[in-house]
Amino acid sequence: xxxxxxxxxxxxxxxxxxxxxxxxxxxxxxxxxxxxxxxxxxxxxxxxxxxxxxxxxxxxxxxxxxxxxxxxxxxxxxxxxxxxxxxxxxxxxxxxxxxxxxxxxxxxxxxxxxxxxxxxxxxxxxxxxxxxxxxxxxxxxxxxxxxxxxxxxxxxxxxxxxxxxxxxxxxxxxxxxxxxxxxxxxxxxxxxxxxxxxxxxxxxxxxxxxxxxxxxxxxxxxxxxxxxxxxxxxxxxxxxxxxxxxxxxxxxxxxxxxxxxxxxxxxxxxxxxxxxxxxxxxxxxxxxxxxxxxxxxxxxxxxxxxxxxx
Amino acid sequence: xxxxxxxxxxxxxxxxxxxxxxxxxxxxxxxxxxxxxxxxxxxxxxxxxxxxxxxxxxxxxxxxxxxxxxxxxxxxxxxxxxxxxxxxxxxxxxxxxxxxxxxxxxxxxxxxxxxxxxxxxxxxxxxxxxxxxxxxxxxxxxxxxxxxxxxxxxxxxxxxxxxxxxxxxxxxxxxxxxxxxxxxxxxxxxxxxxxxxxxxxxxxxxxxxxxxxxxxxxxxxxxxxxxxxxxxxxxxxxxxxxx
Numbered sequence: 412x413x414x415x416x417x418x419x420x421x422x423x424x425x426x427x428x429x430x431x432x433x434x435x436x437x438x439x440x441x442x443x444x445x446x447x448x449x450x451x452x453x454x455x456x457x458x459x460x461x462x463x464x465x466x467x468x469x470x471x472x473x474x475x476x477x478x479x480x481x482x483x484x485x486x487x488x489x490x491x492x493x494x495x496x497x498x499x500x501x502x503x504x505x506x507x508x509x510x511x512x513x514x515x516x517x518x519x520x521x522x523x524x525x526x527x528x529x530x531x532x533x534x535x536x537x538x539x540x541x542x543x544x545x546x547x548x549x550x551x552x553x554x555x556x557x558x559x560x561x562x563x564x565x566x567x568x569x570x571x572x573x574x575x576x577x578x579x580x581x582x583x584x585x586x587x588x589x590x591x592x593x594x595x596x597x598x599x600x601x602x603x604x605x606x607x608x609x610x611x612x613x614x615x616x617x618x619x620x621x622x623x624x625x626x627x628x629x630x631x632x633x634x635x636x637x638x639x640x641x642x643x644x645x646x647x648x649x650x651x652x653x654x655x656x657x658x659x660x661x662x663x664x665x666x667x668x669x670x671x672x673x674x675x676x677x678x679x680x681x682x683x684x685x686x687x688x689x690x691x692x693x694x695x696x697x698x699x700x701x702x703x704x705x706x707x708x709x710x711x712x713x714x715x716x717x718x719x720x721x
Numbered sequence: 722x723x724x725x726x727x728x729x730x731x732x733x734x735x736x737x738x739x740x741x742x743x744x745x746x747x748x749x750x751x752x753x754x755x756x757x758x759x760x761x762x763x764x765x766x767x768x769x770x771x772x773x774x775x776x777x778x779x780x781x782x783x784x785x786x787x788x789x790x791x792x793x794x795x796x797x798x799x800x801x802x803x804x805x806x807x808x809x810x811x812x813x814x815x816x817x818x819x820x821x822x823x824x825x826x827x828x829x830x831x832x833x834x835x836x837x838x839x840x841x842x843x844x845x846x847x848x849x850x851x852x853x854x855x856x857x858x859x860x861x862x863x864x865x866x867x868x869x870x871x872x873x874x875x876x877x878x879x880x881x882x883x884x885x886x887x888x889x890x891x892x893x894x895x896x897x898x899x900x901x902x903x904x905x906x907x908x909x910x911x912x913x914x915x916x917x918x919x920x921x922x923x924x925x926x927x928x929x930x931x932x933x934x935x936x937x938x939x940x941x942x943x944x945x946x947x948x949x950x951x952x953x954x955x956x957x958x959x960x961x962x963x964x
């Protein structure tokens with residue numbers, strides 16, 4: 412079987428829409444380690460790439476409103492290796508795009524995946540980026556998503572990172588976005604950690620323009636001896652800027668550990684930033700209700716978590 | 722004849738407080754057995770203990786289901802033997818849809834929704850969370866009970882906090898469960914609900930005060946218990962009236 416077919420198969424198993432990768436009206440790129448296996452541009456979408464020793468440099472430029480989501484598939488089929496994706500997303504003024512990204516490591520034993528992204532969302536433009544990871548159930552993956560973003564006046568960025576299938580391994584998220592007047596940004600992270608997974612998350616928003624608004628959200632579920640630390644930073648630096656940090660971590664079992672640090676600051680008297688953080692256990696009534704329907708404790712916990720991290 | 726459920730001389734204390742004292746009762750298949758009593762008499766504790774919830778274990782006494790001693794079984798093991806329970810205030814499940822919640826058994830979720838008077842088109846993809854009203858949530862809980870086709874359904878205050886239309890639906894579904902051959906253990910403090918039962922057990926301060934026909938016990942309940950002031954101690958003369 413060709414590598415492209417293998418990646419498509421893994422993509423489909425991971426919940427991706429394989430037919431979208433074959434649709435001539437849908438923009439897409441499929442990358443295995445340091446090779447671009449397929450790429451499709453559509454009107455208003457330009458994807459430039461350069462293969463490197465251990466990854467691919469990608470520049471995505473959107474110049475109009477894209478009607479269909481752009482599908483991105485990054486992954487590694489081998490059991491071991493290092494993949495570095497240097498990416499740049501430029502959404503030009505007035506343009507809009509939704510990206511559905513799947514990062515797939517189905518056979519991972521020892522893999523390092525670094526995703527360094529630079530995002531510029533233009534004036535009155537919009538970008539939605541949904542990133543979902545699928546790791547093997549036993550291997551060790553080191554994942555380091557790093558994002559630096561800038562949203563110009565009236566622009567919006569909705570970013571969701573999800574890793575709820577397979578072993579997390581080591582996850583180190585570092586996102587930081589500067590926002591201009593009237594811009595909107597939501598950063599959301601959902602992770603299911605188990606065994607000895609180690610999770611570190613930093614989500615930072617700088618609300619520098621008037622009426623800029625943003626939220627840094629995280630939903631983390633930890634069991635076994637998994638460990639997570641979440642830092643949510645929001646600065647309100649302009650009049651009527653509104654920001655919020657929302658972190659919920661749920662533990663199951665006595666060895667999992669979680670910490671949450673909201674760091675909020677305001678440097679303008681008319682700005683307002685709030686936070687809420689909660690670390691708790693799986694709701695007993697939810698658990699017992701499902702047990703009373705005949706589910707085992709593991710099945711019940713998985714069902715509750717699937718809902719929480721949806 | 723072998724009872725579907727048999728609770729034998731169950732005691733339960735929390736600290737120095739006796740919550741259940743020498744409680745015995747039987748519930749049969751194809752019958753609605755109602756446990757009635759004013760608030761705080763130990764009815765919900767008894768329901769939770771029968772289901773094995775919340776770590777409740779009798780300090781003495783045994784619980785039998787289909788002739789087998791289930792006193793030391795887990796909630797899951799009891800459920801897999803055919804017992805289930807609906808809480809007075811059902812849990813909310815963030816992110817779980819009605820379809821998923823009603824797919825735990827083999828029955829069609831849409832059909833279950835129709836049976837409890839809810840339009841599948843409107844409800845099947847909604848989440849089982851706080852955006853549902855109390856009546857909607859109670860109906861969905863009852864549908865969830867039906868989804869696993871239990872031999873015994875323990876329903877804790879199924880009529881509390883809901884509108885009249887929902888009460889009529891719930892009463893009808895309880896009767897359907899009985900018609901299907903299931904036993905229903907109905908926990909309530911409502912005389913109206915108790916009247917739908919085949920037999921009634923009256924509890925007062927953790928003890929079974931009286932049991933028997935609906936007419937006898939409900940009449941006794943309304944005459945003696947609704948304005949009950951037996952705080953701290955049961956009137957022994959009433960206890961002697963246990964038939």
